Every structure is written in structure tokens, then in C-alpha cells.
Amino acid sequence: MSFNAYAARERGGALEPFDYDADPLGADDVEIEITHCGICHSDVHLVDDDWGISRYPLVPGHEIVGVVKAKGDDAEVEIGARVGVGWQRGSCGECEWCERDEENVCPDMRATCVDGYGGFADRIRIDGRFVLPIPERISSEAAGPLFCGGVTVFAPALRWMIDAKTKVGVVGVGGLGHLALQFSRAMGCETTAFSSTPAKEEEARGFGADRFVVSTDAGEMKSARNLVDFLLVTASADIDWRAHLAALRPNGVMCVVGAPPSPICLPAGAYHVGQKTVTGSAIGSPRAIRETLQFAADHGVRPQTELYPFEEADRALARTRANEARYRVVLGR
Amino acid sequence: MSFNAYAARERGGALEPFDYDADPLGADDVEIEITHCGICHSDVHLVDDDWGISRYPLVPGHEIVGVVKAKGDDAEVEIGARVGVGWQRGSCGECEWCERDEENVCPDMRATCVDGYGGFADRIRIDGRFVLPIPERISSEAAGPLFCGGVTVFAPALRWMIDAKTKVGVVGVGGLGHLALQFSRAMGCETTAFSSTPAKEEEARGFGADRFVVSTDAGEMKSARNLVDFLLVTASADIDWRAHLAALRPNGVMCVVGAPPSPICLPAGAYHVGQKTVTGSAIGSPRAIRETLQFAADHGVRPQTELYPFEEADRALARTRANEARYRVVLGR
Numbered sequence: 001m002s003f004n005a006y007a008a009r010e011r012g013g014a015l016e017p018f019d020y021d022a023d024p025l026g027a028d029d030v031e032i033e034i035t036h037c038g039i040c041h042s043d044v045h046l047v048d049d050d051w052g053i054s055r056y057p058l059v060p061g062h063e064i065v066g067v068v069k070a071k072g073d074d075a076e077v078e079i080g081a082r083v084g085v086g087w088q089r090g091s092c093g094e095c096e097w098c099e100r101d102e103e104n105v106c107p108d109m110r111a112t113c114v115d116g117y118g119g120f121a122d123r124i125r126i127d128g129r130f131v132l133p134i135p136e137r138i139s140s141e142a143a144g145p146l147f148c149g150g151v152t153v154f155a156p157a158l159r160w161m162i163d164a165k166t167k168v169g170v171v172g173v174g175g176l177g178h179l180a181l182q183f184s185r186a187m188g189c190e191t192t193a194f195s196s197t198p199a200k201e202e203e204a205r206g207f208g209a210d211r212f213v214v215s216t217d218a219g220e221m222k223s224a225r226n227l228v229d230f231l232l233v234t235a236s237a238d239i240d241w242r243a244h245l246a247a248l249r250p251n252g253v254m255c256v257v258g259a260p261p262s263p264i265c266l267p268a269g270a271y272h273v274g275q276k277t278v279t280g281s282a283i284g285s286p287r288a289i290r291e292t293l294q295f296a297a298d299h300g301v302r303p304q305t306e307l308y309p310f311e312e313a314d315r316a317l318a319r320t321r322a323n324e325a326r327y328r329v330v331l332g333r
Numbered sequence: 334m335s336f337n338a339y340a341a342r343e344r345g346g347a348l349e350p351f352d353y354d355a356d357p358l359g360a361d362d363v364e365i366e367i368t369h370c371g372i373c374h375s376d377v378h379l380v381d382d383d384w385g386i387s388r389y390p391l392v393p394g395h396e397i398v399g400v401v402k403a404k405g406d407d408a409e410v411e412i413g414a415r416v417g418v419g420w421q422r423g424s425c426g427e428c429e430w431c432e433r434d435e436e437n438v439c440p441d442m443r444a445t446c447v448d449g450y451g452g453f454a455d456r457i458r459i460d461g462r463f464v465l466p467i468p469e470r471i472s473s474e475a476a477g478p479l480f481c482g483g484v485t486v487f488a489p490a491l492r493w494m495i496d497a498k499t500k501v502g503v504v505g506v507g508g509l510g511h512l513a514l515q516f517s518r519a520m521g522c523e524t525t526a527f528s529s530t531p532a533k534e535e536e537a538r539g540f541g542a543d544r545f546v547v548s549t550d551a552g553e554m555k556s557a558r559n560l561v562d563f564l565l566v567t568a569s570a571d572i573d574w575r576a577h578l579a580a581l582r583p584n585g586v587m588c589v590v591g592a593p594p595s596p597i598c599l600p601a602g603a604y605h606v607g608q609k610t611v612t613g614s615a616i617g618s619p620r621a622i623r624e625t626l627q628f629a630a631d632h633g634v635r636p637q638t639e640l641y642p643f644e645e646a647d648r649a650l651a652r653t654r655a656n657e658a659r660y661r662v663v664l665g666r
Contacts, residue, residue: 051602097583105583105607107559159608226440250430250438256601265598268589269384271613274438275492278611280604 005121006313007057008047015314018057020117022125030077030128031070037119038063038144039329041236044321046113053114061119062087062112063144075128082134086147087283089116090127101287120313132289135297145303145328146296151284153180153232154292156255162230164188169228169247172235173200176257178327179303180232181207186299192228215239238262242270250274257281303328338454339646340390341380348647351390353450355458363410363461364403370452371396371477372662374569377654379446386447394452395420395445396477408461415467419480420616422449423460434620453646465622468630478636478661479629480622486513486565487625488617489588495563497521502561502580505568506533509590511660512636513565514540519632525561571595575603583607590614636661
């Protein structure tokens with residue numbers, strides 16, 4: 001069976017039509033007819049092979065939404081169900097992390113667009129463990145970005161047990177940040193947005209920020225010292241790490257979910273005083289995606305999207321590459 | 334009342350006799366007749382003003398052990414009790430951290446040798462909240478190093494909820510590391526020592542290491558990948574941070590308690606894959622010191638010490654400065 005996709009044939013290459021023969025449908029597998037697919041900045045990194053893990057032809061797309069068309073005997077989804085898929089397409093299923101529903105850190109985790117062809121396509125066949133139903137209240141256009149961008153910012157809140165008493169900071173008001181601000185407000189947290197772009201203040205407040213700090217203004221950063229317990233860095237640019245760490249209150253945690261190009265450098269003393277923590281996050285497990293979708297459905301957290309037809313995948317990817325998307329690009333048909 | 338101490342009169346200066354008039358004994362204060370005082374590498378940093386916080390004359394010594402000679406009406410200790418004092422001599426007593434028994438991260442924390450004169454002396458007067466009784470089974474010579482070195486390595490185990498299932502690594506087999514190895518073994522943890530000095534293997538195993546990794550050997554570090562859940566970095570030298578982070582299993586935590594001179598630089602991707610965490614630690618609160626002493630008493634954790642008379646404080650400090658101590662120098666009378 002031939003699936004119709006859009007692929008980059010080489011590093012940095014334009015997305016062009018690409019047909020491939022699907023693998024046979026295994027007992028655990030699900031075949032999805034794709035209606036929508038969000039575009040994440042990591043799709044750009046994959047097309048450009050910024051992480052040295054890409055294989056070509058490369059079909060991007062790991063914020064996949066569609067309808068179940070076929071399934072293997074053991075797959076636990078219903079034909080006709082509206083479902084989605086995120087960054088992960090597989091894991092070993094046997095290690096201690098898989099057994100704890102933390103497949104996202106399984107050493108044999110398989111990525112949707114690296115260990116197979118992704119969601120810029122009309123169909124996909126994929127392990128049913130990574131196919132999750134979408135709550136009715138969330139439209140298919142809005143659902144896509146929750147499968148990667150959404151869980152990326154919400155999973156750390158689960159892992160670090162954020163609650164309404166936590167003072168939250170969000171660095172970067174973009175595809176990830178505009179979702180993080182909404183989640184933070186919905187959790188009842190006092191929320192501060194940090195951005196290098198003063199013009200984003202009004203929108204940031206609209207998404208949920210109680211306070212807006214211009215992160216490139218030394219004076220504003222100084223006044224923001226000792227301000228937040230949890231600082232989610234969604235920016236994929238290099239920032240003044242020391243100034244941002246100083247925004248943490250004692251025992252505070254800085255969680256980096258963006259992909260800044262240069263190493264994060266901090267003196268040991270900056271960690272010691274106030275017992276600061278810097279951590280990363282690996283998107284999120286299927287369970288975390290489920291919780292993200294449910295929380296978003298219950299609290300009205302929705303990505304702000306721009307819709308493009310699949311045929312314009314290359315132009316849509318260019319908007320994401322140029323950081324022009326406000327705030328998340330979605331392909332739809 | 335005049336107290337007889339040893340002080341550096343200037344940055345890097347030799348320790349010389351120094352008498353000072355004690356402050357009046359406040360209602361909360363305790364006067365201790367000092368019998369022993371451990372020497373910590375941070376005493377060297379203070380004498381040398383490496384952190385830009387020193388005030389001269391500077392009396393080092395924050396692993397103080399002695400006997401209560403006098404007390405204010407409100408101080409909750411017994412005259413004649415054997416007690417000790419660590420890095421902290423005061424805090425605001427009112428902030429949320431003080432109220433949670435986390436005085437070590439109180440923004441107004443006062444340090445024993447910075448905001449007053451330390452324990453290289455015959456007596457000290459100090460806020461009784463920071464004066465803790467010493468369990469009978471611990472000798473006065475052994476007790477000193479537990480008040481700073483001991484709590485520095487044990488408090489992170491409390492904060493990060495280490496238990497017998499945690500695979501622990503200890504980087505550096507020195508004043509801190511030799512205690513950390515003992516604590517780890519006593520907690521029942523599978524324990525790996527990382528050291529740049531192959532000759533320390535036998536002693537490291539004696540202190541509690543099940544495995545010894547030469548941290549400067551790329552091949553050994555490669556075979557140590559994905560080995561530990563919690564890596565306590567006690568070394569105060571620059572290490573290969575990326576190789577050490579790679580020794581962490583998924584969701585692993587690297588806790589830095591040493592004071593390496595250069596910044597800790599790690600790419601964001603090294604944090605993301607496996608959701609790694611880097612954190613610091615601020616020695617420990619009075620409660621943590623209490624728990625450290627009790628655990629050490631119950632499980633036979635003891636520093637290996639070298640005893641010098643107080644009159645030889647300068648020579649003893651030089652041993653610590655030169656990293657020649659095996660493993661902790663204590664002044665005694």
C-alpha cells in the first residue's frame with residue numbers, strides 16, 4: 001500500500017512529494033488517515049540535520065492528528081476514533097522506564113520522524129501504544145500542537161509537581177511559551193513571562209502572564225531576581241543563563257525545553273547559593289500526553305494556530321524556520 | 334571578655350594569634366568552650382577571599398566542637414553539653430524557609446566565619462538555634478567534620494530522597510568524598526567512586542565503593558555510561574562535565590557540592606536526552622545536621638582525620654590547601 005508524503009531528500013532540502021510503500025500492519029499497529037499535522041521547530045532541526053540523527057528521505061511531522069482506518073488485532077483503539085501521535089513511535093516496552101509509563105526516556109525510544117516516516121503525509125502506520133484518543137472538545141486543528149508542544153511544556157509541571165502555590169516563569173513567548181503561559185494560568189500559578197521582545201507583552205498577558213519582564217534589559221532582570229520557583233525556558237536562543245538562574249527563588253528549578261545552540265554555562269556557586277537546579281525534559285510519555293490533552297480540554301488551553309494545506313508544507317515549514325508563526329503552524333486537509 | 338583566636342589579617346595571610354572582645358551573650362546565645370575544630374577546604378577559600386565575601390581579620394573554622402559554658406535565658410541547650418556548630422551562625426528566623434527548617438537557604442543566612450569570628454579559637458558565642466548536641470557515640474575529633482563536610486554530602490541524600498534502590502556515584506575521594514562513600518554504603522546503595530587518582534581505588538573500596546572508575550580515562554568513562562541515578566560531585570576541580578552527565582541513567586541527578594573553579598558547561602541536548610538534572614546544595618540546615626549526626630552515629634560513618642594542636646593552625650590549613658589531608662584535618666586541644 002502506497003502512502004503519499006512530503007519529504008526532504010537531503011539535508012536542508014525542500015519538501016517535495018514522496019510516495020512510499022507502508023510496512024505491513026502488525027498486530028499492535030494502527031493505520032491513521034491524517035487530517036492535520038502541526039509543525040514543530042524540531043521538524044526544522046530534523047530537515048536541517050542539526051542533531052546529526054536525520055535519515056533521508058525525511059518526512060517531518062510529529063504532531064499528527066487523524067482518524068483510525070485500520071488496526072492490528074492487539075491494538076487498543078477503535079476504528080473511526082479521532083487520535084493523534086507525537087514525537088515517539090516506539091520503545092522497547094520492557095525496561096523499567098517503559099514499565100513505569102516513562103517510555104519517553106526508554107533507551108530504545110524510537111522517534112516518529114527519525115525511525116520511520118512522519119506525519120506530513122496522508123496516512124501513517126504506527127505502534128498503537130503511541131496512538132492516543134483526542135478529547136471531543138479539542139478540534140483537530142488545535143490538537144496537533146498539543147501532542148508535542150503541549151506535552152513538552154506540561155510534562156515538566158507534572159514531573160516537578162507544580163501547583164497553584166508555585167510561582168512560575170516562562171522564558172520565550174512563542175510556539176511553546178504561549179502554551180506554557182496558558183497552562184500556568186490554568187493551574188492557578190502566579191506567572192511571569194520573560195521575553196526579549198517587548199512588543200509581545202500584550203499577547204503574553206493575554207495568554208496568562210501576570211507580569212512581563214524584558215529579558216535583555218539588565219535592569220528588569222535585576223528587579224526580577226528571586227521571583228519564581230519554576231522557570232520554564234522555552235526559548236531556543238542563547239540567553240543570559242546566570243541572570244535567568246538568579247530569577248529563581250531558593251530551591252528553584254530551571255527547566256530547559258528549548259534547544260539553545262550554545263552550551264548552558266553556569267558557575268558552581270550559582271547552583272549552591274539557594275540550591276538551584278537546572279534540568280531538561282524529554283517531551284513526554286504517552287501518559288503525559290493523555291494528561292496534557294485532558295487538562296487542555298478541561299481548562300480551555302489551546303494553541304494559537306495558522307492553517308496551511310498539506311500541499312504547502314514547504315512554505316509552512318519556512319514560516320516555522322523563520323520564527324514567523326503566531327504561534328504554531330498546522331497543516332490540514 | 335576576651336577570646337583567643339587565630340586569624341588571617343589579610344587576604345591569603347598566615348594564621349596568627351588574634352584576641353577579640355566577645356559580644357555580650359544574648360538571650361538566645363550560647364558560649365562554647367571549643368575543644369576541636371575541623372578544617373574545611375572552604376576555610377582556605379575564605380582566607381584567600383576566593384569568593385569575594387571575606388572580611389579581615391578572618392578567623393576560619395566552621396566545624397566547631399566544644400562544651401557549653403554559658404547560655405542566655407532562651408537558649409535551648411544544657412550547660413556542660415557537648416555541642417557543635419557548622420557553616421551557619423544565624424538566619425532571619427521569620428521567612429518561609431526558616432519556618433520550614435531550611436535556614437540554610439534563608440536570604441539572610443549568616444555564615445560562621447564571615448559574619449563573625451569562627452572556630453579557630455578557644456571560645457565562641459553564637460545563636461543557640463545553630464548549636465547542636467553531639468550523639469555520645471561520636472568522638473569530638475570525629476564530630477567536627479560532620480558539621481560541614483558530613484552534612485554537605487548527606488543533606489542532598491535527604492533532599493533527593495535517596496534510598497537503597499538508588500545507584501549512587503561519588504566523584505572525588507577526598508574530605509567530602511570519603512564521607513559520601515560511607516554514607517552511600519550505609520544507606521545500602523550500589524556505589525561507584527569516580528576519581529582521577531587510580532591509587533585511591535583501594536581506599537575508596539574500603540570506604541564503601543563497589544566499583545571504581547578512573548574519571549580521566551575516556552574508556553572507563555565510556556563504560557560507565559548510564560550507570561548511576563545520583564552522582565554527587567565532591568571534587569573541587571574542573572571535570573569533564575559531559576562525560577560525567579553521561580554516567581547518569583534516565584531521570585538521573587548530578588549534585589555538585591564541590592567548588593570547581595570554571596563554569597559548568599553542558600549543551601541543552603545533554604539535559605534533554607534522559608531528562609538529566611544538575612543541582613547544587615547549600616551545605617545543610619540545623620535539622621539536616623541533626624539527621625547527619627544521628628545517621629553517622631547509628632551507622633558508624635566517621636571521617637578519617639589528622640589531628641593538629643590549635644597552635645599549628647596555619648600548618649594544618651596548609652595541608653588542606655595542598656590537598657594533602659587524608660582525609661580531614663582537625664584541630665584539637
